[in-house]
Amino acid sequence: MDASYRVQGLLAARRPGYSLAQEFYGDRAVFDLEMDTLFLNEWLFAGHGCEIPEVGDYTTYRVGRAEAIILRGADGEIRAFHNACRHRGSRICQSAQGNAARLVCPYHQWTYDLEGKLLFAREMGQDFDPNAFKLKPVACESVGGYLFVNFSDAPPDFAPVRARIEPYMLPHRLEYTKVAHKTTIVEKGNWKLVWENNRECYHCSGSHPELCRTFTDAPTITGVEQTGGDNFLQDHWNRCEAAGLPSQFYLDDSGQYRVMRVPLLRDTESFTMSGKPACSKPLGAIREERIGSMLLFHYPSSWNHLLRDHAISFHVNPIGPQETEVTTRWLVRKDAVEGVDYDLKTLTEVWDATNDQDRMLVEQNQLGVNSPAYEPGPYSPIHETGVRQFTDWYCDAMTRQLGAFAPAAAAE
Numbered sequence: 001m002d003a004s005y006r007v008q009g010l011l012a013a014r015r016p017g018y019s020l021a022q023e024f025y026g027d028r029a030v031f032d033l034e035m036d037t038l039f040l041n042e043w044l045f046a047g048h049g050c051e052i053p054e055v056g057d058y059t060t061y062r063v064g065r066a067e068a069i070i071l072r073g074a075d076g077e078i079r080a081f082h083n084a085c086r087h088r089g090s091r092i093c094q095s096a097q098g099n100a101a102r103l104v105c106p107y108h109q110w111t112y113d114l115e116g117k118l119l120f121a122r123e124m125g126q127d128f129d130p131n132a133f134k135l136k137p138v139a140c141e142s143v144g145g146y147l148f149v150n151f152s153d154a155p156p157d158f159a160p161v162r163a164r165i166e167p168y169m170l171p172h173r174l175e176y177t178k179v180a181h182k183t184t185i186v187e188k189g190n191w192k193l194v195w196e197n198n199r200e201c202y203h204c205s206g207s208h209p210e211l212c213r214t215f216t217d218a219p220t221i222t223g224v225e226q227t228g229g230d231n232f233l234q235d236h237w238n239r240c241e242a243a244g245l246p247s248q249f250y251l252d253d254s255g256q257y258r259v260m261r262v263p264l265l266r267d268t269e270s271f272t273m274s275g276k277p278a279c280s281k282p283l284g285a286i287r288e289e290r291i292g293s294m295l296l297f298h299y300p301s302s303w304n305h306l307l308r309d310h311a312i313s314f315h316v317n318p319i320g321p322q323e324t325e326v327t328t329r330w331l332v333r334k335d336a337v338e339g340v341d342y343d344l345k346t347l348t349e350v351w352d353a354t355n356d357q358d359r360m361l362v363e364q365n366q367l368g369v370n371s372p373a374y375e376p377g378p379y380s381p382i383h384e385t386g387v388r389q390f391t392d393w394y395c396d397a398m399t400r401q402l403g404a405f406a407p408a409a410a411a412e
Contacts, residue, residue, distance in 0.1 A: 003029040004037075004402050011395050011402075017388055018376040020395075025190040025369045031321040035064035037401040038300060041152045042256075043161070045302035045315055046070060048331065049078060049142050050177050056099045056114060063301075063317060066151045068138040069093050069103070073114040080140035080149050081116050086133040103135070145174025145331075146313070148298075161257060161298075167246045168259045168294050172306045173284030177331040180310070180338065181348050184327040185355060189362035191300070191318035192394065193369070194326060197362050198303055198314075199386035207361060210353045214268040214275050215293075221262045223385035224251055236263040236292060243288035255393035256299050263292040270309050271350045277309035279342035281333040299393055310342075312351060322366055328355060 007030055010021050023030050046061040047070065058071035060083055067083040069092065083091050085105040092105045092112075102119065103112040111120035116135035121128065139150040141158045144166050148158065187194055197203070201222035204212055216222075220230040240247040240261050247261035268275030269290060286308050294306040305312045310332045317325040330347055338344060368374060379388045 003033045006030075007033055007398065008402055011399055014395060015376060016392070017381075018378050019196075020192065020391060021376060022369060022374050025193060025366065026321045028321050031190075031318070033402075034398070035318065037404075038397060039063050039151075039318070040066055041150070041155075041401055041404075042300060042397070043141070043148045043150045043155065043158060043298070044300070045298060045313070046080075046140075046147045046149045047315075048177070048179065048313065048329065049145050049147060049175055050331070050334070051097070051179060052078065054099065056101055057097075058093060058100060058103075059097045060093050060095070061149060063151075067091070068140075068149050068151070069135075070140060070147060070149065071100075071103075071114060078140060078142050078147065079115065080138035081135040082138055082151075084136070085110050086118065086135065087121065092135075144169025144172070145177065161252075164250060164252070165257065165259050165296060165298075168261070168296070169306065171245050171284050171286055172294070172311060174306075174311060174331060176334050177283065177311065178334050178336075179329050180332045180336070180342065181330045181344055182327065183348075183352070183355070184325055185359055186319070187324045187326055187359045187362045188322060189324060189366035190322055190369075191316055191324040192391075193362050193365050194316055194324045194358075195300070195390050196387045197358055197365070199297075199390045200380075200384045202380055202383035203361060207357050208354050210273065210350045211271070213273060214264045214271055214350075216263075216265055217383075219383050219385070223383065224258065224389045225385040232263070237261065240288065240291050243291075245286070245288065245291060245294075247294075251389075255389055255396070257297060259294065259296050261292055261294045263290070270307050271305065271312070272346055273349060274346075278347040279309040279332045279336050281336045281341050282308050283311065283333055299390065299397070310347060322370075324362075326355065326359075 010023055014020060044063060047059055051059055052072045055072055055074055058069055061068045061070060068080045069083045070078065070080045072078050083093055085092050087108055087110045090105055090107040092103050109122065112135050113119055116137065118130040118133045121130060139155040141148045143162045201217035204217040220233055237247040245261065249260040251258045267290060270277045272278050291308050297303040301316050303314050310330060313329045315327040319325055328351060332342055336342055
C-alpha cells in the first residue's frame with residue numbers, strides 16, 4: 001500500500017486525546033513521508049542572524065534530503081540557496097559555517113556570487129547562457145534575530161507569523177547578541193517523542209531538579225488551555241506589558257506556534273542554579289526585572305526561552321525514525337565578555353542537565369513504544385494539554401500536506 005494512503009488511514013483512525021499509533025513513532029515509511037511532506041513544506045528554524053554577521057558569512061542547514069546555504073550578501077541582506085551546484089548537483093559549501101567572497105563548487109569550480117548568480121563556468125560552449133543557471137533560492141525569513149527557511153516552491157505566507165511573534169522578540173534585540181555556547185545531542189527517539197516530552201511538565205518535578213529551581217510545573221504555565229483564571233500569571237503579564245514587553249498568551253489558530261511570557265519561581269531571574277542572572281549585561285534595553293521567560297514554540301522545529309539576561313534556542317532535526325538531533329544555543333549580548341560578564345558553566349549547567357535528562361526520558365519512552373504491548377494511552381487533561389495540542393497540530397498538518405501531496409504521489 002502506498003505510504004501516503006496508509007498514513008491517512010492511521011490519521012483517520014486515531015483516538016483524540018490519546019498518544020499516536022505505534023507506526024508514527026518508528027516506521028521508516030512514515031518517517032520518510034513526514035520528511036518529504038511536512039519538513040519540506042513548513043517553515044523551519046535554521047539558526048540566528050548573529051551567526052552570520054559579516055558579508056560573505058554563511059551557514060548550512062540540512063533537513064532530510066534538502067540542504068540550504070544561508071548567507072549574508074554584499075548588501076547586508078540574508079538569503080538562502082539550495083546547496084547544490086547547477087552543473088551536476090555537487091554540494092558547494094561542505095563546511096557547516098564559514099566566509100566566502102564567492103561560492104565556488106569544489107568539483108568543477110563553477111563560481112557564484114553572494115546573490116546566487118553564476119559568474120564562471122569553464123568551457124561550456126558558445127550557446128551556454130549563465131543566467132539560466134543561477135543557484136536555486138530557498139525561501140528565507142529573518143524575524144527578531146531568528147532565521148526561518150522553507151524548501152517548498154510555494155511557501156505559506158510568513159507575514160502573519162512575523163506580525164504576531166516579532167513584538168515579543170524585539171525587546172531582547174537578538175540581532176545584537178552572539179552564540180556563547182552551542183551543543184548538539186542525538187536522542188535515540190522519534191522526533192515526535194522529543195516534542196511530546198517538551199510540551200508537558202508532568203514529568204518535571206520527578207526528573208528535572210535543576211530546572212525546577214526556577215521553572216514552575218503549574219499547568220496554567222506549561223499547558224495551552226488553562227491560562228485563564230490564574231491571577232498570578234495575569235499580574236505578571238500586566239506588569240511586563242506596562243514596561244513595554246508584550247506578554248499575553250497567544251496560540252495561532254492552526255496551533256503551529258505560541259508566544260507568552262511566564263514568571264519564574266519566587267524572585268528568580270534566570271535559568272541558573274542560584275536563580276540569579278547568568279550574564280550581568282541585559283539583552284537589548286530591558287530594564288524591568290523579574291520578567292521571567294518569553295516562551296516561543298514553532299512546530300515542527302523549535303522551542304525557545306528569551307530571558308532578560310540571555311536567550312536559549314532549541315532546534316529539533318529528525319535524522320531517522322528513532323533518532324533526533326537536538327541543538328541548543330545560548331545567546332548573550334554581543335559585547336558580553338566570558339569570565340567577566342558571564343561564566344559559561346553558570347550559563348549552561350541547568351539546560352545541559354535538563355537536556356540530558358530529557359534525552360534519557362525520550363529514549364526510554366521509545367523503547368517502551370517499540371514493545372508489542374504498546375497501545376496509545378490517554379493524556380492528562382490537567383498536565384498534558386500541550387501534548388494533545390502538539391499531536392492535534394501534527395495530525396492536522398499531515399492531513400493537509402498529504403492532501404496536497406496525494407495527486408503527485410498517485411501519478412508516480
